[in-house]
Amino acid sequence: xxxxxxxxxxxxxxxxxxxxxxxxxxxxxxxxxxxxxxxxxxxxxxxxxxxxxxxxxxxxxxxxxxxxxxxxxxxxxxxxxxxxxxxxxxxxxxxxxxxxxxxxxxxxxxxx
Amino acid sequence: xxxxxxxxxxxxxxxxxxxxxxxxxxxxxxxxxxxxxxxxxxxxxxxxxxxxxxxxxxxxxxxxxxxxxxxxxxxxxxxxxxxxxxxxxxxxxxxxxxxxxxxxxxxxxxxxx
Numbered sequence: 001x002x003x004x005x006x007x008x009x010x011x012x013x014x015x016x017x018x019x020x021x022x023x024x025x026x027x028x029x030x031x032x033x034x035x036x037x038x039x040x041x042x043x044x045x046x047x048x049x050x051x052x053x054x055x056x057x058x059x060x061x062x063x064x065x066x067x068x069x070x071x072x073x074x075x076x077x078x079x080x081x082x083x084x085x086x087x088x089x090x091x092x093x094x095x096x097x098x099x100x101x102x103x104x105x106x107x108x109x110x111x112x
Numbered sequence: 113x114x115x116x117x118x119x120x121x122x123x124x125x126x127x128x129x130x131x132x133x134x135x136x137x138x139x140x141x142x143x144x145x146x147x148x149x150x151x152x153x154x155x156x157x158x159x160x161x162x163x164x165x166x167x168x169x170x171x172x173x174x175x176x177x178x179x180x181x182x183x184x185x186x187x188x189x190x191x192x193x194x195x196x197x198x199x200x201x202x203x204x205x206x207x208x209x210x211x212x213x214x215x216x217x218x219x220x221x222x223x224x225x
Contacts, residue, residue: 042216
């Protein structure tokens with residue numbers, strides 16, 4: 001059973017379009033992170049959210065942590081080809097011995 | 113500042129061969145981990161370490177060994193390679209356990225034939 005479900009799995013859009021992708025779970029997380037991974041590289045952290053309802057902005061990217069700390073969304077405004085990549089969410093479940101758990105990722109392609 | 117360095121970047125092994133994937137970090141991070149990434153499976157935790165001399169199993173530890181003799185190094189050993197271990201392997205480090213940003217290496221693409 002996948003602890004974190006990301007949707008959609010694949011997304012191909014035109015430059016300039018807006019998009020929202022999701023990271024959902026039935027479990028509560030003490031924190032949640034979003035990473036972006038480019039081909040041939042390791043994931044790179046975009047943001048960490050820790051408070052229910054928290055919203056963080058990184059230029060054209062807006063991240064929201066659900067009020068119940070079970071889900072998160074990533075909204076990109078006016079997507080650019082440089083946004084192309086694999087977007088991974090990773091959650092740290094509550095509990096002393098919990099480990100960071102990754103979703104399967106969302107492959108985003110932005111066409112010029 | 114090199115961050116997390118993995119070697120080799122590519123490797124082809126025959127079934128039954130053994131090898132060690134190297135991982136070194138220069139950020140004085142306590143927490144280090146190994147993941148494998150397979151199509152449609154995301155990143156799965158193999159082994160992790162919360163400090164020198166301490167290691168523990170993750171989600172998919174079978175067929176892999178690790179050791180942590182120094183803070184900087186966290187090698188992953190494949191004892192007898194199998195085709196099911198064909199994957200991309202990532203080493204990651206973070207300042208402390210349970211917190212903060214995980215810094216990833218560039219990965220090792222391993223093919224077992």
